[in-house]
Amino acid sequence: MSEKQLVAETLVAVIGEHLSSDEILNLLEKPKTAQHGDIAFPAFALAKHLRKAPQVIAGEIVEQLPQKAFEKIEVVGPYINFFLKKDSVSEEILHEILEKGADYGNQMTGEGRNVPIDMSSPNIAKPISMGHLRSTVIGNALANIMAKIGYQPIKINHLGDWGTQFGKLIVAYKKWGSEEAVRENPIQELLNLYVRFHNEAETQPELEDEARQWFKKLEDDDAEALTLWAWFREESLKEFMHIYDMLDVHFDSFNGEAFYNDKMDAIIEELKEKHLLVESKGAMVVDLEKYGLNPALIQKSDGATLYITRDLAAAEYRHKTYDFAQSLYVVGNEQSMHFKQLKAVLEEMGHEWAKDIHHIPFGLITQGGKKLSTRKGKIVLLEEVLNEAIASAKEQIAAKNPDLENKDEIAHQVGVGAVVFHDLKNDRLNNFDFNLEEVVRFEGETGPYVQYTHARACSILRKANFEIDLDAALALNDADSWEVIKLLQAFKEAVTKAAAQYEPSVIAKHAIQLAQAFNKYYAHVRILEDNEEKQARLSLVKAVTIVLAEDLRLLGLKAPENM
Template structure:
């Protein structure tokens, strides 16, 4: 099958090695309009090298670019426009997809390597809100994309299950807690008393002193405090797992902050042994160049997030022998991770250079960050249930005789919520809008899912099976679909390289549009000599749509 690299090699020879192959690959464009070819190479950067105008250079290069897959080459206004042989490419693309099925697009660059991916990480005894959606679905998609690139992936949910908030909760429970109500609805009731604690503490600061004392008891192993903490943790996890089940997300480890309580002394000792630990106003820090010092121990001797994360990084590297580690955590934690990675580099761990923070923008409500303390949260489970209900309503209106309506409504509703997040570049803030999220028209998950379901219907009616696949005889109208299918492996590689699931989401929209345009102008089930090749094209699109949605953590129903 044709690879972009063949075009790169041909241009490299034509420019007599004056540009590196990597530069050529980054420079090659996909023309906006089909009549301008399948690839375009702009010659403007070569003008200084050859001391000629881009138009002249384009004409000279166009006469030298050729290989077995190129139909023709044209020079147009400083660009070298390359047209591929449609029949050859179509045959190669379709046969590759049909023969490899869901394996199509699989990359090998990560084979034999392990990545740990730290994502989701909600706080125990706090609700799983829309604010947690981003880390959860971005992390899951990045994990799937990493596997598609050949890596072994360890999915880690670094739970927020330790800290002074548990002192606050213990005090709040003693003052206002109702055991029966909490057992019925743990997180909702714990949130109520947590919010009340902050409201009352604004008027009575002594509550904060009580909370600090309660957490100190917990740290010292007080039996009652530990029992309450274990109860809060277990009850919260049970609720979280309901949300993960709805989203179809799994983890290999739930080792949270508390897991590293007995592993932090080693970190402090290692830092001291290497002479990296310094005193600063009674606290212990590691001084860093061009950024604030990393605080390791407070004046009262307690450890901090950085200490835990250092312990976690060491543990993960030693336990999983990971070659890379990703942290899918909000953009506001960027400084923390820069400090963390720098400290590990100063400790002379070579693998520290393979640690990567994958930041993302915030989920906003009315232009502001959601706040658990003030009770301004939108519960993720409620949003998912609303989306499922709306999907069910649409099914009742448009296809009331559909089998397994409830299951398909669940797949479509959750898919809408996930896709709405992942179609945006992760660094963008997203304004929470239930109306927009549950819009089933336009650039949405349900649009892609419906395209897949429509194709499955065509394949059933056409009684397609892979044994009657044909790969030649497509009309010119099918070419944009073939070109889009051909690009999937490249998109898979780029999505991993940029740690950006929106590359996949945008690609799926583009492929769906290309197919629907083709479908609108082609009688696919017409019984003529091209019927089987048209069905083969349909089957290829269905395979790639299903696999692309899977990478995003979304299912592709065969009926809708």
């Protein structure tokens, strides 16, 4: 039983006729300061039932509460403040963490069921820019968090690998390209060809007709068109994999848009059979007026399909293939209407599982307050940003610890981790400004700060030759250790909340708070002093390394033991 549950059960014995244990649990708060205890119950919630002032109610409840399970219970205005027994709670928490290690906080909510996560999804023949960072790292963190609570995540990179741009690329390659140049620098060369096509088409509009003809050949399985398309895709993927390796992000499927080409006719047939398709100006739509949405355009007047047709095919395929408990789409906020329409069409088709589809939107990365531009060549390349972050980390590590072994490996973990952490510490719906200098700082609310705290704690344990002793007395009751203990305990709740809200920032904020509390503890307490509490203090340090490393792992970061 958690401490919050203990408080709820204690209160329900007195006020159970008015509020259930779950209702009380939802009302419990964490006081703003430690002077007001560890858990607070606001008596406002009972004012309506009891027709008394909340502070009077609070006083009357406390008189009836058994105090033995707590250090003390106090009334402050309308709040009942519970002070937990530091000795018994610290003993229990430290034993549990030392015993379970990285499994601390694991839950079986998901019962092993599948959760496909549609994430990253760059376009073939175009570079991975900073604009792709958010979908990639939010999706990866959510996969780790869902696995932590017992689901089986399936990371799907729904590649942009189809469309008229391939007709343009084929024309450009046949006119101006060379195999050697593409093999040498695939993305840049293919992008150059694509840009050249658009420049030339301004004075030679017939190129657009050629491009349409080549894309039609591609759709009709023309051998040359298919060979070139497959080659462009393969060369692009090699380049993408290099960046995914830098981020340490791996996928279970690269089924992109092209994969669903032969699955869309069945969707259109199903919509026809269910009498859901309505003609509108020659095009076919699904009326979604009852959902308060615009009609979903399924097929253009020339018979061409659209993104939503493909996404309907993908949703049905994923449900058949994975029998998912939830299906997540980590796609920018600007696509919200698309996903509302997608779910509404699936509901109209009678698919009950449509309710298990969730769009996980996110805000923009800005620079100097302005949106990162992809027009006129102003692409901010993700690989360049990661390399700059690694170089900055290496510089700082060389200044702090010139004799450090594996400098390059640690600099990579810290630099890349800094960029990922900076993204994930922000509430995903918020836009945020990116400034590399701030991101890779070793002080402040940054990834390197959390990693450095973890390394510092590991260093203390090495110095002490610490070994876990589960039979030792691990009770601590000083104020500094108590702040750390409460945050170690809060990790489980952070995991549950992050999963429920699809919000990795909950984990990042927990990591920052735990690192700050530990550094305060380190500054105020003589951890290595020989006395009867030494084993308990070192066990606290060990527990901090376990939980911080797990915080970082869930976010997709490494936890170096030396920095």
